[in-house]
Amino acid sequence: MKNLSRNLLIAAAIIVAGFLVYTFRNIVSYIMIAWVLSMIGQPLSSFFQRRLHIGKWTAGPITGAVLTILCFFIVLISLILLFVPMFIQQASNLATVDYSAIARTIEEPISNVQQWLSSRGIQLDSSAPEDWLRNMFAKTFDPTRLGAIVTGVLSAASGLIVDISCIVFITFFFLKEKGLFVNVITVLAPAKSENKILEAVDIIGRLLTRYFAGILIQMVVITVYVSVLLTILGVKNALLIGFFAALMNVIPYLGPFIGGALGIIITITSNVDVDFYSELLPLLIKVALVFATVQMLDNYFLSPYIFSSSVLAHPLEIFLVILMGAQISGIGGMIMAIPVYTVLRVIAKEFLHQFRVVQALTDKMEEEGY
Numbered sequence: 001m002k003n004l005s006r007n008l009l010i011a012a013a014i015i016v017a018g019f020l021v022y023t024f025r026n027i028v029s030y031i032m033i034a035w036v037l038s039m040i041g042q043p044l045s046s047f048f049q050r051r052l053h054i055g056k057w058t059a060g061p062i063t064g065a066v067l068t069i070l071c072f073f074i075v076l077i078s079l080i081l082l083f084v085p086m087f088i089q090q091a092s093n094l095a096t097v098d099y100s101a102i103a104r105t106i107e108e109p110i111s112n113v114q115q116w117l118s119s120r121g122i123q124l125d126s127s128a129p130e131d132w133l134r135n136m137f138a139k140t141f142d143p144t145r146l147g148a149i150v151t152g153v154l155s156a157a158s159g160l161i162v163d164i165s166c167i168v169f170i171t172f173f174f175l176k177e178k179g180l181f182v183n184v185i186t187v188l189a190p191a192k193s194e195n196k197i198l199e200a201v202d203i204i205g206r207l208l209t210r211y212f213a214g215i216l217i218q219m220v221v222i223t224v225y226v227s228v229l230l231t232i233l234g235v236k237n238a239l240l241i242g243f244f245a246a247l248m249n250v251i252p253y254l255g256p257f258i259g260g261a262l263g264i265i266i267t268i269t270s271n272v273d274v275d276f277y278s279e280l281l282p283l284l285i286k287v288a289l290v291f292a293t294v295q296m297l298d299n300y301f302l303s304p305y306i307f308s309s310s311v312l313a314h315p316l317e318i319f320l321v322i323l324m325g326a327q328i329s330g331i332g333g334m335i336m337a338i339p340v341y342t343v344l345r346v347i348a349k350e351f352l353h354q355f356r357v358v359q360a361l362t363d364k365m366e367e368e369g370y
Helices: 002-023 025-051 061-095 099-118 129-141 143-176 180-188 191-232 238-248 255-269 276-309 315-351 356-367
Strands: none
Touching: 002 025, 025 061, 025 143, 025 180, 025 191, 061 143, 061 238, 143 180, 180 191, 191 238, 191 276, 191 315, 238 255, 238 276, 255 276, 276 315, 315 356
16 A cells, blocks of 8 residues: 555656646756756866966856857857858748749649649649749738738747747856756755656766767768768759758658758759759759658668667657657657657656566666666
């Protein structure tokens, strides 16, 4: 009875904690992101404190934290300066799209497809390609919607500024006071559970660091791979397409298809004045082949390392968790599914190890010494 009461109490505590985390999920996200950033930046902050000397003055924790955060911003601003002009150029291409030029480019292949379908008894809308394109783009670039678009952009920008400000503020204190996050967690928990909590936080930190480092490596590899191949094959805006591919690939399973579709769209809008069969079609085939090889590279080499090896979980387990994340919160849920699942597994391993299902889910962690 004592064991049953204890297990029920633990289950009730987990349910309450889960409810609180879900209710304050934005704040929890800020804290978790800041914690990961502080772990990434801690070696850099320590380096500044050891090496930065001007006369008798020596850099302290505050200086180390500030300089580390400045380094993060330098990297972020460099990426913005590199890619935003390309984004603006592509947006300009779409906003000033020449429907007649695109229509002339795709009119013949569309006509051939319609004839082939008609020969098999399938009738489609016979509107001219130019009218079809104009209707498709009209909703996006309708001047009457400009006010709503500007309002939406400003709202998103203000929300992003608030998010970044909160994360930076929390990251500063995590960098300045090493161990602050762990101290806060242990203070909130019973004293008898302190050792288990310290162990759980340590394991979570190591696993999440491996996971996010793997994601960063994945993005760099895909950006370089796609950009270099497309440049060699003579495709315009190769770097932009490669960056989009890497960025979208963060979305498990679905991301590569979105990246490939964006790559094809960018290729079409960058080559609206060329002949379809002799020039545009070969370019599209090259882009499609590059993304096909990226998919194989990601499926057989990158993803198994990142999703399975870094968090020590079975690939099928990861797949099901991502599906659950998608069911709960769409694309955002897919992105956050693995980090959240990693945290839950470690907590279950430390506090619910007596259950067979927990033992089965964490046996790989045991084998690896976590």
